[in-house]
Amino acid sequence: MLVGSVEATLLILLLVIVFGPILSERFGIPGIVGLIAGGMLFGPFVVGWLEAGGLVTEFGAIGILYLMFLAGLSFNIKAFVENRNSALVYGLLGFALPFALSIAVVMGLFEIGFLGAALIGAMWASNTLVAYPDVRSAGLQNNRAVSAAVSAGVVADLLSLSVLAIATATAVIEIDPLAESIGADLVELVGPEAVQATTPDPLLPLWLALPVLLAFCLWILPQVTNWFFVRVGRGRTQRFVFALVGMSAGAVVALLGGIEGLIGAFLAGLGMNQLVPTKGSLMDRLDFVGSTVFVPAFLVSIGLNIDPALLFDRDTIVLGLLFTAFVVVGKSAAAVVTGVLFRFTWSEVGLMSSLSFGQAASTLAIAQVGFTLGFFDQIVVNAAVLAIVATALITSYGTRIFIARVPLPPEERAEVGEHVLFDVRAHGASLDETVKLAVAIARPDDGLVIPYGIPGPGERDLAKAMVEEGVAAVAAQGLDADGLVRVDDSFTDGTLHLVEENKASLVVLSWAGPRFASDYMFGNDIDRVGVMSPVPTMAVRVLRPWNRIVVALGKLDTGWRRDDAELVLAIVRRLRRSMPASVLVVGPDVSIAIDRVGDAEGVEFDTDLSRRHAMIERVEPDDLVLVPAHVLHDLAPMAGWRITRSLGDANLGVLAGPHRLTVSKGVTRQPMTTPTWTPG
Numbered sequence: 001m002l003v004g005s006v007e008a009t010l011l012i013l014l015l016v017i018v019f020g021p022i023l024s025e026r027f028g029i030p031g032i033v034g035l036i037a038g039g040m041l042f043g044p045f046v047v048g049w050l051e052a053g054g055l056v057t058e059f060g061a062i063g064i065l066y067l068m069f070l071a072g073l074s075f076n077i078k079a080f081v082e083n084r085n086s087a088l089v090y091g092l093l094g095f096a097l098p099f100a101l102s103i104a105v106v107m108g109l110f111e112i113g114f115l116g117a118a119l120i121g122a123m124w125a126s127n128t129l130v131a132y133p134d135v136r137s138a139g140l141q142n143n144r145a146v147s148a149a150v151s152a153g154v155v156a157d158l159l160s161l162s163v164l165a166i167a168t169a170t171a172v173i174e175i176d177p178l179a180e181s182i183g184a185d186l187v188e189l190v191g192p193e194a195v196q197a198t199t200p201d202p203l204l205p206l207w208l209a210l211p212v213l214l215a216f217c218l219w220i221l222p223q224v225t226n227w228f229f230v231r232v233g234r235g236r237t238q239r240f241v242f243a244l245v246g247m248s249a250g251a252v253v254a255l256l257g258g259i260e261g262l263i264g265a266f267l268a269g270l271g272m273n274q275l276v277p278t279k280g281s282l283m284d285r286l287d288f289v290g291s292t293v294f295v296p297a298f299l300v301s302i303g304l305n306i307d308p309a310l311l312f313d314r315d316t317i318v319l320g321l322l323f324t325a326f327v328v329v330g331k332s333a334a335a336v337v338t339g340v341l342f343r344f345t346w347s348e349v350g351l352m353s354s355l356s357f358g359q360a361a362s363t364l365a366i367a368q369v370g371f372t373l374g375f376f377d378q379i380v381v382n383a384a385v386l387a388i389v390a391t392a393l394i395t396s397y398g399t400r401i402f403i404a405r406v407p408l409p410p411e412e413r414a415e416v417g418e419h420v421l422f423d424v425r426a427h428g429a430s431l432d433e434t435v436k437l438a439v440a441i442a443r444p445d446d447g448l449v450i451p452y453g454i455p456g457p458g459e460r461d462l463a464k465a466m467v468e469e470g471v472a473a474v475a476a477q478g479l480d481a482d483g484l485v486r487v488d489d490s491f492t493d494g495t496l497h498l499v500e501e502n503k504a505s506l507v508v509l510s511w512a513g514p515r516f517a518s519d520y521m522f523g524n525d526i527d528r529v530g531v532m533s534p535v536p537t538m539a540v541r542v543l544r545p546w547n548r549i550v551v552a553l554g555k556l557d558t559g560w561r562r563d564d565a566e567l568v569l570a571i572v573r574r575l576r577r578s579m580p581a582s583v584l585v586v587g588p589d590v591s592i593a594i595d596r597v598g599d600a601e602g603v604e605f606d607t608d609l610s611r612r613h614a615m616i617e618r619v620e621p622d623d624l625v626l627v628p629a630h631v632l633h634d635l636a637p638m639a640g641w642r643i644t645r646s647l648g649d650a651n652l653g654v655l656a657g658p659h660r661l662t663v664s665k666g667v668t669r670q671p672m673t674t675p676t677w678t679p680g
Contacts, residue, residue, distance in 0.1 A: 003048070009055045012042055017296040030392040035296050036385055039303020040311075052304045056297060063298025064365050065265040066290045068161075069247040072269020073276050073283065075154055078446065086148040090338040091155025094356060098330030099125040099163075105322065115167045116375040122167075123366045123384065124326040126160040127153050127356045131399040135355065138403045145348035145406070148338065149355045161263055164366055165210070168260040168373065209257015217250045217267035225275050229478040236480065240285050246272055260369055275478060277446050279419075282480040302364055302381065305371070311382050319379060320386030327391050331356045347405040354398030359384075359391045414505040416536060416567070417445030417574055421495070421504040424451045424463075424470035424483075427512040433542040435473040437624075437653075438508050440578035441571060442479070449474050450502060452484040454494035460487065492528040504535055511539040513652060514632070514663065530629070530661025536567055537661040540653045546581060546624035551597075553587030554631035562592065564628035564656050569596035571655060572626065581624075619650050629656035632663060 002008040016038030021031025039056075042049045050056050080087055102121035106112055112120075132141075132150070140146050204212060225246060233239050250268025251261030276283050310316060335353035338344070344352070367384045370376055420442045424431070438449045451470030455463035467483035474481035484502075488494030499507060509526050530537045549572055553565045565587070572583060573596060582602040585593045590605040597603055619625055625647065632654065654663055 004051060004054070006055060009050060012049050013056055013059070013297060013300060016042065016300050017293070020296075020300075029389065030396075032299055033385075033389055033392070035299035036303040036306070039300040040306050040308050041303075043304035043306070045307040045309070050300075050304055052301075056304060057301050059294060059297035060301025061298075063290075063294040063296070063301070064262050064368070065247060065251050066294040067298065067365060068262040068266035069250075069269040070287060070290050070295075071157070072266045072271075073273055073286065074278055075270060075273055076150075076278070076446075077273065080151040080154060083144070083147045083151045086144070086338060086342045087151030087155060089152075089341060090148050090334055090352070091152035091159075093334035093337055094127070094152050094331055095125040095156040095159045097334050098326050099159075101330050102326045105326070112376070116370070118163050119167050119366065119370045119375050120380065121326075122160040122163040123363045123370075124323060124330070124359065124387075125163075126157045126359070126363060126366070127327075127331070128358050128363070131355055131358055131395045134396070134399050134403065135351075139408050140351075140403060140406060143348065143351070143406060144342075145339075145344050145352040146355065148342075149352045153356065160366065161266060164369065165254075165259045165263045166206070167375070168258065168263075168369065204257040206257055206259075209254075209259060213250075213253050213257065213259065213264055213267060216253045217264065217271040219271075221246055221250065221268055221271045222275060225272050226478055229275060230476060234472070234475040236281065236285065239282055239480065243272065243276065243282070243286055262365060262369070274443070274446065277448055277479065279446075279448055280480040281482055299364070302368060302385070305378060306382055306385065307378075310379070311385065313379075313382075316379055316382045317386065319383035320390065323383055323387035324390045324394075327357055327359060327387070328394065345406075347402055351399065351402035351406050354395055354402055357391045357395040357398065359388045363388060414503065415445040415447070416506050416570055417442040417447040418505040419503055420447060420449045421498060421502060421507045422449050422451045422470065422474075423495070423508060423510045424453050424466045425510045427510045427541065429510060429541045429543055431469065432473050432476070433545060433651075434508075434510065434540060435470065436477060436545075436579070437540060437542055437575070439474060439477040439479055440575045441506065441508075444574045444577045445505075447505070449479060449481055450484060450498075450504075451481060452486065452495075452498055454486055454488055454491045456491075460485065491525045492532065495529050496532055499533060499535060506535060507533055507537045509537065509539050511541045511652070511654070511663065513541050514647065524664065527662045527664055530656060530663075531659055533661065534658050536655065536657050538571070538653055538655045539661065539663050542624070542651050542653075543649065544622065544651065546651050547622045548582045548584065548620070548624070549575065550619060550623050550625045551583065551585045551587075551593070552625070552627045552631050553585065553590070553593070554628055555634060556587065556589050556592070560657070560660065561628070561630050564630060564660065566592060566596065567657055568626050568628050568655050569593050571653075572596075573598045575624075619647060621649065624651040624653065626653040626655065629654050629661050629663070 016035065020034035020038040022034070024034030024037065025031050039050070041047060044050075044052055099118075099121040102124050103114070103117045106117040106120050107114065110117075135141060135143075135146055225242065228242050229239060233242050246268045247265050250264035250266075250271075252264070254261050254264030254267075276286070332353045335349050335356070339346070339349035339352070363384060364381075367381050371378060371381050420438050422435070422438045426434070435449070435451075441447075442449050451467050451474060453463035453467045453470075464485050467485050471481045471483040484498060486494045486498055488497060495507065495509075498504070507529065509529060511526060526537075526539045530539070551568055551572060553568070554561065556562045556565055569585075569592070575581065576583070576598040580602075582604070583597055584604045584606065585597065586606045587593070588607060590607055593603075593605065594600070654661065656662075
């Protein structure tokens with residue numbers, strides 16, 4: 001009597017989600033197979049406790065949307081741009097070869113219609129990096145072949161989704177199967193007589209629907225989301241729900257043109273990509289909900305439609321082996337061609353191809369849509385499950401073999417804006433404007449701003465309140481933030497411990513401004529942190545908004561001085577991407593700044609160093625002055641006194657690489673001759 005009730009259905013579904021992956025992984029089988037097997041076991045063909053078309057199916061429909069939405073949110077645009085040449089070549093070949101092979105064989109053997117065959121081709125032209133955790137555990141995630149495979153997977157998936165969009169927007173397709181090929185039964189199962197589109201009567205034609213969908217997801221939605229995050233929804237729950245609103249809105253707009261909703265969900269994720277940092281709390285929550293409930297429910301719903309008796313039928317096995325061949329042959333050929341063109345080693349080619357063999361949820365999503373629309377029968381979904389298991393085993397074992405043969409790449413530094421540790425002590429400056437600066441540095445790197453406080457004795461509540469204020473200021477800029485309060489022996493010790501624990505890429509320290517005499521006599525926290533910090537450090541005092549950035553490069557006669565000057569220019573480029581401003585660069589050799597400050601429009605260069613002190617004295621209140629720390633070290637005593645007086649009410653920032661920041665002349669440390677930070 002309980003079977004079929006909402007309560008019993010939910011209980012069985014959650015039990016399958018919990019124990020299905022655990023049991024399958026005990027036998028060395030991917031967890032995805034355990035979820036599908038659980039759906040088969042409790043579905044209508046075996047135990048019958050879960051019914052097809054009920055609550056699980058509805059959860060599964062949401063799971064498809066959620067899966068594609070997360071794919072768009074987590075797409076690493078920066079990594080793709082960095083590896084665009086090899087990624088585009090491998091992505092195009094990795095899509096085209098399996099796609100063409102699938103179409104040729106399916107249409108030749110089964111005489112299925114072109115769009116039906118194209119949808120099957122799209123299933124095996126995409127890929128899922130199921131073996132990527134093994135690569136990451138081995139420390140090879142930055143290898144050029146791995147980077148190419150990861151970025152190329154996005155290209156292949158985008159093209160596969162484009163095929164799906166065209167197929168689902170087509171009204172009716174007639175298919176005429178032959179009676180004799182591999183077997184009459186198999187042909188009849190693969191090729192049904194007619195196909196119905198997702199939306200039989202779409203409101204918009206395809207030629208208009210696609211531009212409308214792209215404009216909504218990639219232009220309108222990001223602007224609305226940014227407005228909501230900044231003006232209205234600063235709470236995590238509000239932002240989480242609004243992200244789901246964006247996903248649903250993209251799916252609905254897609255349906256207006258007869259396009260499958262999962263296309264709109266993916267594009268919505270792509271449009272919101274820059275507003276939801278991949279390492280932030282909001283992304284963690286979105287990923288947690290999707291990976292624990294909705295996406296597993298989709299996989300369980302796939303199993304409900306599979307009859308185990310037919311899963312190991314001869315025709316199903318033949319078709320599954322055929323599908324596996326499409327993947328292995330097509331991806332291997334694409335990897336070989338790409339490896340020859342870009343001079344990869346054969347071990348890298350093997351790693352790249354084996355990593356790309358994996359097929360999983362995205363393949364099943366396309367298969368399920370094709371089955372729902374009637375492009376093909378259940379045997380294709382059944383055979384797809386077999387092929388997914390086969391490719392999962394091949395990619396797992398193949399990747400492990402080639403991991404042992406590929407040497408570790410040199411360790412790469414984090415981009416300066418990835419994890420910005422922000423000191424919330426204002427020292428009379430504007431917290432909101434200082435936060436704007438920190439957020440502007442982090443945003444181009446899809447980074448995080450982490451406000452922190454190190455309380456002294458009896459100051460814990462005060463520090464907590466200041467950190468909460470910093471978190472609210474970051475939220476007001478549209479970013480999600482987690483504040484940190486750490487009790488430690490000193491501000492210096494606490495900051496350095498947080499740098500290590502949070503893998504900070506930059507420390508932004510609040511600064512009261514230049515006070516050379518008192519700093520020289522009594523020292524200061526900035527000097528103590530700056531000379532010990534293993535990452536770049538920045539001392540800032542921001543009193544008001546800025547419209548112009550004034551950069552004094554100082555001497556460039558040593559490697560470490562040039563290194564710190566380039567660090568300043570890297571910060572300027574990030575600030576201008578987030579907050580457009582004119583720039584004045586003063587230095588003996590401004591050639592290093594020409595390609596490092598972003599758009600050349602509005603940039604002025606001056607190499608006449610005889611006028612540099614006069615220019616500093618004419619700094620306007622709405623300027624932001626940025627200098628490498630060695631500019632302060634190299635000042636003569638009288639010049640230091642004049643500049644201290646001239647910049648007493650200015651926006652200031654002093655930067656240096658690891659172990660090199662001091663804001664007083666009394667703690668100058670002999671810098672390293674070999675730079676420890678390379679600007680990016």
